[in-house]
Amino acid sequence: MTTASTRPAQLIAALQETIVGQRSVVEALVLGLIANGHVLLEGPPGLAKTLACRALAAALDGDFKRIQFTPDLLPSDIVGTRIFDQQAASFSTTLGPIFANVVLADEINRAPAKVQSALLEAMQERQVTIGPQTHPLPSPFIVMATMNPLDADGTYALPLAQMDRFLLKVNVDYPNREEERSILERFAMHDTPFTRGAATLSDVLAWQQEAHEIHLDAKLKNYIIELVAVTRDPKGNGIAVDHLIERGASPRATLAIAFLARAKALMDGRTYVLPDDVRAVAALALRHRVAFNYRVVTENVNPESVIAALIAAVPAP
Amino acid sequence: MAGRSQAAPLALAAFLALGLAQSSAQTLPRLHVPSFSLRADALHPQTEKPFHLIISAHFKEELKSVDFIVLPNLAELELLGSERHTLSGNAGTDYSETLTVIAHRSGNMHVAPAYFVAVDGRDGRPKRFSTNDLVLMVEGGALENPFAGVRHLVVTIVKMLAILVAVFVIAAIFFRRRARGVVAAPQPQTVVLPPPVPVRSPKDLLREQWAALRANRSRASVMQARKALWAMAGASEGETLADVLGRLQGRSPELHPLLRLTERAAFVADAYLQGAIDDMILGLEQYLA
Numbered sequence: 001m002t003t004a005s006t007r008p009a010q011l012i013a014a015l016q017e018t019i020v021g022q023r024s025v026v027e028a029l030v031l032g033l034i035a036n037g038h039v040l041l042e043g044p045p046g047l048a049k050t051l052a053c054r055a056l057a058a059a060l061d062g063d064f065k066r067i068q069f070t071p072d073l074l075p076s077d078i079v080g081t082r083i084f085d086q087q088a089a090s091f092s093t094t095l096g097p098i099f100a101n102v103v104l105a106d107e108i109n110r111a112p113a114k115v116q117s118a119l120l121e122a123m124q125e126r127q128v129t130i131g132p133q134t135h136p137l138p139s140p141f142i143v144m145a146t147m148n149p150l151d152a153d154g155t156y157a158l159p160l161a162q163m164d165r166f167l168l169k170v171n172v173d174y175p176n177r178e179e180e181r182s183i184l185e186r187f188a189m190h191d192t193p194f195t196r197g198a199a200t201l202s203d204v205l206a207w208q209q210e211a212h213e214i215h216l217d218a219k220l221k222n223y224i225i226e227l228v229a230v231t232r233d234p235k236g237n238g239i240a241v242d243h244l245i246e247r248g249a250s251p252r253a254t255l256a257i258a259f260l261a262r263a264k265a266l267m268d269g270r271t272y273v274l275p276d277d278v279r280a281v282a283a284l285a286l287r288h289r290v291a292f293n294y295r296v297v298t299e300n301v302n303p304e305s306v307i308a309a310l311i312a313a314v315p316a317p
Numbered sequence: 318m319a320g321r322s323q324a325a326p327l328a329l330a331a332f333l334a335l336g337l338a339q340s341s342a343q344t345l346p347r348l349h350v351p352s353f354s355l356r357a358d359a360l361h362p363q364t365e366k367p368f369h370l371i372i373s374a375h376f377k378e379e380l381k382s383v384d385f386i387v388l389p390n391l392a393e394l395e396l397l398g399s400e401r402h403t404l405s406g407n408a409g410t411d412y413s414e415t416l417t418v419i420a421h422r423s424g425n426m427h428v429a430p431a432y433f434v435a436v437d438g439r440d441g442r443p444k445r446f447s448t449n450d451l452v453l454m455v456e457g458g459a460l461e462n463p464f465a466g467v468r469h470l471v472v473t474i475v476k477m478l479a480i481l482v483a484v485f486v487i488a489a490i491f492f493r494r495r496a497r498g499v500v501a502a503p504q505p506q507t508v509v510l511p512p513p514v515p516v517r518s519p520k521d522l523l524r525e526q527w528a529a530l531r532a533n534r535s536r537a538s539v540m541q542a543r544k545a546l547w548a549m550a551g552a553s554e555g556e557t558l559a560d561v562l563g564r565l566q567g568r569s570p571e572l573h574p575l576l577r578l579t580e581r582a583a584f585v586a587d588a589y590l591q592g593a594i595d596d597m598i599l600g601l602e603q604y605l606a
Contacts, residue, residue, distance in 0.1 A: 215586035217583075271589075275557040275584075276557045276558055301344060308443045315447070
């Protein structure tokens with residue numbers, strides 16, 4: 001097994017030099033990186049979602065590409081296309097912006113379904129086929145997609161099946177006053193300072209390999225199964241939220257919690273997962289996989305509190 | 318425009334209907350829960366004889382009703398009825414629910430805790446509040462013991478004989494003293510107290526678990542010791558290390574490293590279990606010293 005020369009904590013520290021506060025967002029990005037999964041970020045504009053992704057790419061010394069999703073975007077704008085070279089009388093392939101280590105899909109819900117599908121397929125397969133040739137995507141490869149919940153007009157909501165492809169979803173919230181003061185002092189007069197080379201791409205690959213070796217006890221596997229099961233039958237677990245839930249989480253959520261819990265243990269410098277790790281990551285893996293119905297709106301219920309209640313209802317081992 | 322004018326009353330009607338539905342909204346209550354317990358009025362109940370399980374809770378909030386408590390799983394006990402009392406006022410709400418149950422077989426029976434999920438008023442986080450569980454030793458009744466009737470008859474006869482003997486002895490003493498004409502000075506009565514029942518503190522229980530762990534270095538022993546440690550910190554089963562540390566809020570700092578060692582022994586890979594148990598035993602020794 002390859003051993004990384006740096007630890008994830010060093011990467012987090014480097015990111016925190018650029019991003020003020022938002023510790024949970026930074027940790028979630030690194031968790032996604034270690035667990036080799038893609039991240040969905042949701043929050044109002046101006047909350048450093050893009051900055052966080054750029055800072056991550058800079059800290060890794062990896063390639064970073066940003067794709068601004070718009071209604072007129074085409075799949076070839078993302079994956080690439082074949083162009084006919086008249087002089088050579090042959091087709092040459094131009095690779096799209098998806099060929100990067102860190103890809104920021106900004107406002108993913110602004111593009112129509114066929115573009116979303118092209119991206120999500122590439123995310124799943126980790127390769128792109130253009131014409132007769134298949135091109136593998138670079139490794140590590142992480143897509144961070146942002147969604148703005150405020151301007152819903154003219155957007156194409158991601159179907160649940162496509163949301164399921166994201167390993168985790170992070171809700172980005174406003175900074176507190178102290179953090180806002182730091183933002184003012186740090187960014188008002190200077191360009192954004194990026195810390196470069198806090199870790200290497202090979203470190204990330206080594207972390208991903210190490211995470212697979214993290215021990216997940218049988219009691220914790222049962223705990224994960226129960227956490228997912230409670231989303232499908234809340235009433236059976238004493239939570240009266242059945243009327244709010246359309247559909248519970250898929251088995252992909254079970255795998256996601258396990259991957260993320262292992263990544264969390266690695267991030268905290270342990271070789272074994274604790275119940276706290278599972279509980280800490282459960283909401284990240286469940287919040288976009290549980291389908292709520294219209295009653296959460298009509299009854300003014302915060303879906304986050306429902307997810308928190310479901311997690312709290314399952315006793316930890 | 319015509320379509321829009323027709324749609325407006327429909328939307329209003331739908332809004333009103335949804336407003337009515339909103340009244341049945343069930344969100345998590347925010348509660349302070351100083352006590353929540355489960356007990357039985359007989360720890361050694363008999364088969365086919367009804368007894369009671371009593372769930373009690375006190376909430377600091379004044380609640381109109383307490384209908385969110387999930388009653389314990391009674392397993393092999395049959396529920397005959399239940400009676401709920403709720404008393405609420407400025408001092409909070411007292412809740413008591415008495416379940417009348419009956420056992421159909423003898424032996425040990427486990428009654429799982431009652432629980433509910435609410436937002437903890439202390440820290441604003443949703444939590445699962447649980448009572449203690451109960452282990453009842455159900456003893457065989459007349460139906461299970463064919464000699465129970467005979468034994469009852471013998472016991473009754475012996476009791477009656479004892480009463481007759483006592484009356485005879487008292488009468489004999491009375492007449493003898495009367496014959497002598499001597500009135501004896503009253504003698505102080507010697508009260509024989511039952512031997513004191515040793516009260517085991519949580520630390521005693523932990524010491525027992527430490528000895529058990531030394532004797533049997535297994536994951537099961539680790540989990541038993543962990544349970545005792547959790548109880549020492551005032552935490553119940555189902556809580557995580559972060560919950561327990563949060564519950565301690567900086568108190569008992571000597572307990573913190575021991576809790577972490579125990580957590581490691583509980584969840585580390587089998588290959589590292591013995592080393593983790595060594596560390597845990599050492600930590601327990603230092604704590605108990």
